[in-house]
Amino acid sequence: MIRVAVADDQPLIRAGLRALLDAEPDLEVVGEAGTGADAVALVARERPDVVLMDIRMPEGDGLWATERIAADPATAPTRVVIVTTFELDEYVVRAIRAGASGFLVKDAEPVEFIRAVRVAAAGDALLSPTVTRRLLESVSDSLRRPPDERRLAGLTDREREVLALVGQGLTNEEIGGRLHLSPLTAKTHVSRILGKLGARDRVQLVVLAYESGLVTPGQGERALPGE
Incomplete structure (x- = not known):
């Protein structure tokens, strides 16, 4: 069983993701969070295999939460998949550098969210179709030092x-x-x-x-x- 946490400040999105994931025989949502601080606490408490993390949340956004989860040896094994509204959100780069295993856009097909959880839990990188290369190339100036x-x-x-x-x-x-x-x-x-x-x-x-x-x-x- 793959244990999943969902972090998003919109209750409707959290409820939709919970219903989607809990319907799969190998997936179990172990908790929800509506703020960055709550997401960090949830991961520390439940130690899920994967957390679907929204970027824009109050009380510490998803980037802040990702950095703290990845930096703590106790929670670092949890795979963070960033979920964003914007395909070319430059902040995703910071999340990837902090330790996120990839990202999805919120309008992805439901099957992509299910696949994302399974791929991340298996230890692989989850890369949203058609988006990730454009992201990396569009922000290459900020990505690259000399x-x-x-x-x-x-x-x-x-x-x-x-x-x-x-x-x-x-x-x-x-x-x-x-x-x-x-x-x-x-x-x-x-x-x-x-x-x-x-x-x-x-x-x-x-x-x-x-x-x-x-x-x-x-x-x-x-x-x-x-x-």
């Missing part, structure tokens, strides 16, 4: 190749095909890169690929995995 190759100093040449392809949105299967590797070998490379760079998940690898200059805005045409 390219700093030293951040990638511990990676082998092959791992740099793999990271560049992750940054362009390729799946493990596609990376394997491009580099003539098996999908399992590609996955192993990704896991090693995560460990070496201290990244939480694939979303943060994309951010690191941009920040290091390994990937530049406009490079690659497809959206990130999840589309």
Whole structure:
């Protein structure tokens, strides 16, 4: 059973998400919060696997709450999926850097919310279809410091190749095909890169690929995995 918390300041949205998720046999909503402060307290108390987190809430917004959940070793295992009204909300970048595992827009299809919870609970990055690449590229100036190759100093040449392809949105299967590797070998490379760079998940690898200059805005045409 995947345990889920819902944080949104609108009771109707909370009720709708609870009804949607509780209807699935493998999902259970363990609590709701209407403020950022309540969301942090809820996660600390219930330790859900996943929290769907609205950005715009009173008493500490969703970004504030995400930063605190990710920074506390006791609650860091909880996966945060940001839910936003705006497809290109620059604040989502701050949430991803803070440790969020991805984001969805509120007008996504119901099946996307169900899938988001399952993907995040499995430890993968949840990337809203068609939106995430546009987000990263649209705010690339704020994402990137001057390219700093030293951040990638511990990676082998092959791992740099793999990271560049992750940054362009390729799946493990596609990376394997491009580099003539098996999908399992590609996955192993990704896991090693995560460990070496201290990244939480694939979303943060994309951010690191941009920040290091390994990937530049406009490079690659497809959206990130999840589309």
